[in-house]
Amino acid sequence: MHDATVTETGSHGGQDAHATYTGLDNVKLAMWAFLGSECLFFGALISAHLLYRNQTMGGPTRHDVYDIPYTSVSSFVLLMSSLTMVLALAAIQRGDQRRLRIWLMATALLGASFIGGQFFEFTEFVHAGLTIQTSPFGSSFFVLTGFHGAHVTIGILMLLSMYTLSKLGKLPSSDARKIEMVGLYWHFVDIVWIVIFTVVYLFP
């Protein structure tokens, strides 16, 4: 099984001893690069939304629909999931599979309640007359937060997969890096939400 790491990090054969140039292992560097790419993705989405936030075409405005206390709570829920994610990583590094699973599941559940909250929020907005077809404001709001929600959902899938692997006994402590990578992704998605919450919801 260990060979998987060897082949997929590219440190084959005689190269094992040779540390990478950046000091980061390949997977971690790749994750950072990918997240850099994601920054531009969300950057473009957020910029488009900022361009359109007042373009309401007579439909509901952001002051009509945003429920700041409600979204603050769900933002807090997502923020907490980063904490449980850190605890999951600490658990696998200690070799504590039981706690690993508890914290993975906790993170997934917190993420899922955030998605549930977002689903409820979307429904409320639609009832208030704001859809993707109402105005550029509506289009850009739903597409931006929707893509963020999709990222959270993929994160939850990864967390549950890790949970299952651990349950099957196929996630030894030597694979802690896998959890670390899921964590990196998860924290990134979390940070993006903090930006969205600040810029989209709180920004006057």
Add this chain to the structure above:
Amino acid sequence: MATVTTPTPWFLRRPRAKNGLWSWVTTVDHKRIGILYGYTAFVFFILGGLEALLIRMQLATPDGDLVSADLYNQLFTTHGVTMIFLVVMPMGAAFFNYFIPLQIGARDVAFPRLNSLSYWVFLFGGLFIYSSWLFGGAPDGGWFGYAPLTVGGDFLPGDHRIDYYALGLQILGVASIVASVNFIVTILNMRAPGMKLLKMPVFIWMSLVTNFLLLFAMPIIAVALFFMTFDRTFDALFYTPAGGGDPILWQHLFWLFGHPEVYILILPAMGIVSEILPVFSRKPLFGYSFVVFSGAAIGFMGWGVWAHHMFADGLGPAANAAFAVSTMFIAVPTGVKIFNWLATMAGGSLRFKTPMLFSIGFIAMFIIGGLSGVTHAVVPHDYQQTDTYYVVAHFHYVLFGGALLGLFGGLYYWFPKIYGRMMDERLGRTHFWLMMIGFNMAFGPFHILGLKGMPRRYYTYPSGMGWELWNMISTVGAFIIALSVLVFMHNWRKSKKNGEIASADPWDGRTLEWTIPSPPPEYNFAEIPTVTERDDFWHRKYKEDKRGRPIPVPTGGAEMHSEASEAEAEEGHGIHMPSPSYFPLIAALGMPIMAYGVILNSWFIGAVGAIVCLAGFYGWVLEPATDESH
């Protein structure tokens, strides 16, 4: 380490085929993937070329009616999309794949299976776009697909043509991002010991810059295309003016991607030329660090010039002036490169082998494209030039005269390494001269046509405009180009079969790929080399005398070194190469299925695609690391 207690289910076992079709389908070897990229790109090059010939036949005379307006619009759109996204980009990727590991002294890329994923995603993306020809017509909104033409209900004929464009480019974007992550990690992490950043070959540098541009540019067009798809499929209002959307947003997003994209197309060719010139001049690249830094400078400045595509949009004089100035100054690093190439050749011992001819052709043509580019930045006159054939001339001089000639040079240069045989020089020269003549006949007149006011994207034109002669010359030139490509194909086939056997180092090369046998063994380097110098291999072969002239080192050279280590490898020191896998193919297959789901407005098909994709990724994660028989 951990032993597998339960036997691996059949569908997770890694494929074993070493030969035949299945071995190519499941390969994760960067060299084979490079070859797949190259051949696929070439097939698309033929298709894009045929589209171009039809366009030129239509425009050869006034009031041409070989094709209808409707077909013409599909032809010029797919010609552009094909040449940019399915030819020049993947041809660059072919070189990245094959030669990045070889030039940095690595056995493979960082993520072999991701590498195979990017190829399959690219292939399926290309096939997806081309499948539109069978289902109601190809995209017809131009390669930059300006809204609202491309989002409005009945502004264009055909229901889904633009969906093929939007979704197809989206799929191709996935391939590009995956590949860029892979190459960035490979270059940053996996260089042979001693190869510090400023000892990397220039091709590696340009690859690094290109892949960073891809990494940051592709997500932007992804967003732009998602907006387009949402507008078209779910009646969102991003670019729909009637609903308050702004069509200029598309242009900003598109060109914010699109201008870096131009450098994505040209930088690999610049890297290749920077490799070829020193070898055939027997001199190191002049001003290495200036060439590298100007490449990086182009990479940065490329983000600040996008609105020069939009001078006639009415952005206002302040924006136009700012972008005019930034556009003018991006010519400086480009000029620095050209001067350094000239200085590399000056004082050298020039051998005019085919790769060298193409590199010189590249420089000569790129100068023209660069100069016409500067004239575009003169905004008040760009109001006249823009959207005319003058612009078409400019970008064919940089993308064909530049990128493609450079890539052809690379093919001739590295053919011996790939196939262990030399390409025929006589046919190579014939190809070169035919192509140069055809190219200048086809695209030189575009300058004049543009200055005489011929707009782009006209399916026909009346007589009496003074355009007849130049259009006819251009059409003849296009056919000469086609002839030159036939010569190239003939040469390729013939040389692959019967070409003179190539040694490991047929050109007296300078970089690490020439230290290993031609063709390279699967593991590339029996022993990972240690690098001490820039152009390390050259310095193993030559010392400099007091006057700075090279004198051969008797024990240098590749043969001894590689023979010894090859023997070692044969002895079964077993270099473990990554096992083949079919999961990248499965994961990639899910993407066009999802895209068809959007087009057919079927959640079911979309879900099937997503499941195929997920199944591919789960198999990927779960399959054992190696074929267990080993």
Add this chain to the structure above:
Amino acid sequence: MDRLRFRALTNSKYLRRVVALASMLVLSACISADGPANYLYPEGPRAIQSDRLWDITFAIAAVIFFVVEGALIFIILRYRANKANAQPKQLHGHTRLELLWTAIPALILTGIAFMTVPVIFDQAREPEGALKVQVIGHQWWWEYKYDNGVVTANELHVPINRPVLLELRSADVIHSYWIPKLAGKQDLVPGRINHLTIEATEPGEYYGQCAEYCGLSHANMRARVFAHEPADYERWVAEQRAPAAADNAAVAEGRELFLNGRFAGGQQCVSCHAVGGTAAAGVIGPNLTHFASRTGFAGEMFEMNEENLKAWLRDPPARKPGSKMPDLNLTEEQINDLSAYLLSLE
């Protein structure tokens, strides 16, 4: 043998001849002033102002072209491999040279920038005493609305020696209004209003065309600008402001068909077209009030004459790809009557 031929091709005398021939060809092409869209021979002050910038930039570019390509050719001829230079000196770079060829282009470009930027701002300034006309782009024709109420299509009439400020809008997709001899182009973007100033100094006809790809008949979206002496212009305005030609018994059938006829699918002329002084007030297609006073129709695709008009009425989409005017399945008699009526609208 091959080597010889190759040598012959790169032989300097031969090359010199090729270069001379090529530059002569290019020059002659540029010198010939043929073609109504050739903007190297501008006629309006705006276009002339832009052209001056071009002349300077082109001259600079041409010098750079000959210097750099000349250097390339010189190097090729001078440093061809031979026994004497088989082991050339390994030169790695030269910092002062690098600074030099960074600085010189930068200086030249700074010069071009200083020359360009003021003109950008100058051309964006709203001219004083301008005639204002709204230009609305449609797939695939131009609509003009004058402040004095005149509405016309494709052919813009202006007085000479007076700047004309065009207010550019679009009814559907992005178009680009371009009269090459008078001024550069400017896009018509739906949802936005752009401005373009044109001015003619000589009476006459100026060719125009759409320059932004706008769909099937992008190539068939042309325009004409007619510049008049001020008095002639006023006369034209007066004619246009008059209602359509009064009842004319000879074309009564056609008039009836136009105003009340229902054709294939219940379609009517008047649902799209307007004719001043009648009940016809459609706004989708071109205003036809003084249709016959124009020299062309259908985006200036056809010259105005009976034959062309009849061919058009027989099946518009067959004559102009994508035409929004459908085939009305008119009988030959209806076609005769309608064209007689339309041609009476002078």
